[in-house]
Amino acid sequence: MTTGAGADVAPAWGTRPAGRTDERPHLAVVGGGLAGMAAALLAVDSGARVTLLEARPRLGGATTSFRRGQLWIDTGQHVFMRCCTAYRGLLQRLGVEHLTTLQSRLDVPVLLGDSLTRTRLRRTRVPLPAPLHLAPALLGYQALPIAERLRAGLAAFQLGRLDQRSPAVDEQSFGTWLSTHGQGPAATKALWELLTVATLNVPAADASLGLAAKVVRTGLLEGAAAGDLGWAEVPLSRLHGDAAMETLTAAGADVRTGVKVRSITAAGSGWELAVTAGGTGRGAAVPGTDDRGVLRADAVVLAVPPPAAASLLPAGAEPEAARLRELGDSPIINVHMIYPRPVIDGPFLAVVDSPIQWIFDRTVSSGLAAAGPPGAQYLALSQSAAEPWVDRPANELRTLFVEEMARLFPAARAAGPLEVFVTRERTATFRQVPGSLALRPGASTGLTGFALAGTWTDTGWPATMESAVRSGLTAVRENLAGMGVDVNEPRGPGPQARRTDGRLPEQVGESVPVGTESVSAPGGGATAAQVRDPQDPRGDNAVPAGSAAVVRPLPSGQPRHTSTGGFPV
Ligand SMILES: Cc1cc2nc3c(=O)[nH]c(=O)nc-3n(C[C@H](O)[C@H](O)[C@H](O)COP(=O)(O)OP(=O)(O)OC[C@H]3O[C@@H](n4cnc5c(N)ncnc54)[C@H](O)[C@@H]3O)c2cc1C
Incomplete structure (x- = not known):
């Protein structure tokens, strides 16, 4: 499980302009994880011709499930936060947001393993503006003596002020910073690692200070509701892979699974991708390829993990392949x-x-x-x-x-x-350790029509679903803007209706009225305020009564969680 934090951009999903012909620029997206599916969807919604090539039999990448007897097993539990606006926008575009729960307020029940007592990190119901909302949550967190809770609050504010892009911050470990800011082993274990081991996937002693600061700032300090947690109520392969296959195909993209890209080379003003299908033979089996198994495209988004990207980078691309391999895992x-x-x-x-x-x-x-x-x-x-x-x-x-x-x-x-x-x-x-910022490349490779995507690219976010989606959107903007395609700027998820100045309510300390939310139409914008069912276990993703948008109900005949719907820090 890793969770992300932050809301720099307000991603949204447009609708496909009518009247495009096959003279449209052709974008090949390599890799059908969240980065690739986000890229493919934004491109097809913007009017490009899109081919998505994925080596595995299903879309979804790292967010996948397998069958074990009668059960669906996710290979890894996944969690997101309310501040994951790009990821939530993707869920909305896929029509599956209601298959997730989003807490109405952050509420993390915590079992203390030594005393076998329970406490919680919970956001107050009192609508305090960020970052004041943190105070009651920390003060109520009984895992630490009261003096340590107060010191932790101070450290959180100091952490939030760090510039994650400063080389001095990038070079430091989170653990070192904690120990020089009055945070002892108890606070590190019971509070900081609770937040950052799941997001950064390394112990505090090894973690990048810049990324830890990002998690705390965007997930906890910038908006009172930013850290509310969300999770899937269905197998991940259904939430992401199946829904993306259906949505992309309906939007007109050509989606090929079980197709591996072996090499990518520049050819004239475009690109040639050598592909093989089904693990054997040349790609002649793949529609759209020539008799050498080569697919031609005007532009490419390469959305595969770092080692695969390193071996597929065409000559002349930046960064060097060796730099990608240094990211580790x-x-x-x-x-x-x-x-x-x-x-x-x-x-x-x-x-x-x-x-x-x-x-x-x-x-x-x-x-x-x-x-x-x-x-x-x-x-x-x-x-x-x-x-x-x-x-x-x-x-x-x-x-x-x-x-x-x-x-x-x-x-x-x-x-x-x-x-x-x-x-x-x-x-x-990737290993989110000191110095990793310097290794993460941006979307641009210095080659026209060739962009990188993937959670590991430099989105400013930890390696999360949010980072993956953001990277895909950025890569498409990089590629298509130069090809005469107006990229439809995605819009943010419905529940966080924007003010006229474009900021989220939480960013200006406003509280979102409890029990109501804006519901977006399939094409994007907020159309109506509807009343949520307060009993719906999906918290803020509860399905509004009478909503026509609901096409895929939760599995039936099963006990519902009585989640209090939210947890605040
Ligand atoms: C166990 C686990 C738990 C996690 N928990 C969380 C969490 O709680 N919250 C969170 O936000 N994030 C979590 N993450 C991280 C998150 O899943 C990833 O950051 C994100 O899904 C990565 O998406 P991606 O598209 O960048 O890469 P990937 O999902 O890796 O997709 C890359 C795709 O490229 C394909 N590919 C590779 N080579 C080729 C080729 N030559 N030709 C064609 N296709 C190719 C691969 O098959 C793959 O499908 C977790 C990850 C794991 C593994």
Whole structure:
């Protein structure tokens, strides 16, 4: 799990201008993760001819699911924040926002592993303007003595003032900065790492200070509601991959899965992509390619992970391939457990002073609630910065985490899990360590019509879904603007209706009225204020009564979480 933070741009999604012909510029997008699908969608919405080439059988990239018996398993639990405006805009364009929950206010229940007591980080209901909204949340956080809570508040403000683009900040580790700003081991573990291990995927001692400052500033300080958490209520492959395939195809893009791009070379004023399909033979099997298996395009967005990008960069491109490889990677593992009876009582729980980090209830989204056995609960333990675990045998991990669950929860002690399995993502994110800013390239490569995208490019964000979507949008703007295509600027997600000065309500300290939200029409703009159902477990993504936009309901016949809908820090 990693979460992102920030709202510099207000991405939005346009509609395709009518009357374009096949003389449209042809954009090839390589890679069908969130970056590639965002790029392809913005380009096709802007009137370009688009071919999306993805090596795997489905779109979605790192946000993927697989079938295990009757269940759908996400290879990694994913969480977002309200401030992830580009990602939320993509969900809205895909028509799937209602398949996620967005808390009405940040509320993180935390189990303290040493005392086995509970506390929470929760945003106050009192509509305090940011950053004052932080004070009640920190003061109520019983994981730390009161003096440390006060010191942590001061440190948060100092952190928020750092310039993440300054080389001096980029070179420093977050852990060093914390220790020189009065933050001892207890505050580092119980507060700061709770926020940053999941977002930066490395321990504080190794983390980039610039990216930690970004998380705190954008997720916690800039808007009172910015840090409200969201998550999928359906398998990720349905939320992203399936929806993108359907939406892109309907919009007129040519989407090819199971097609690997082997090389990209300049040819005349355009580009030639050598492709192979189905893992064998030349790409003659791919429609649109010539008899050498070559696809021609006017422009390319390369939206693949750094090692693949390094091997596909054409001659003359900047950065050098070696620089991309230096970004390295950090693993995440998920330990999946199915218990015969409920062990936790909310949608998720964070744990400190324990090897366990975050526990998510996936009973409904996986299909277990419908497939049985009755009363069983499926928990995904999401373990970021997983270097200590990633190479350990499954049996060892099973023993370690099952014993720890039994120590923490009476219900897990009373009845052990029916099933335990582990998913490992060894290259989950690039290593977000000091000096990484200098290694992240922008979208531009110095080559006309050839742009880079991917969560690892320099979006200013940590390696998150938000960063991936932003990178795809930027790459399309880079490429198409020079080709006579008016790029439809995406609009932000509906619930954060913009003021006339373009700023979000939270950015000027206004509170969004509880119980109402603006609902965007498929093409973008806010059309009507509608009343949410306060009982709807999807929090701020609750479906407005009578909404015609709702086409894909939540899975039925399954227990609903009684999420209080939100958590504030
Ligand atoms: C376990 C895990 C948990 C995470 N948790 C969170 C979270 O909680 N919140 C959050 O915001 N982010 C989280 N992330 C990070 C987030 O998933 C990624 O930042 C984001 O999905 C990356 O998108 P992308 O499009 O940049 O890259 P990818 O998703 O990696 O997509 C790249 C695509 O390119 C394709 N490709 C590669 N080579 C070729 C080729 N030669 N030809 C054609 N196609 C090719 C690949 O198959 C892939 O589909 C998590 C990641 C993992 C792995």
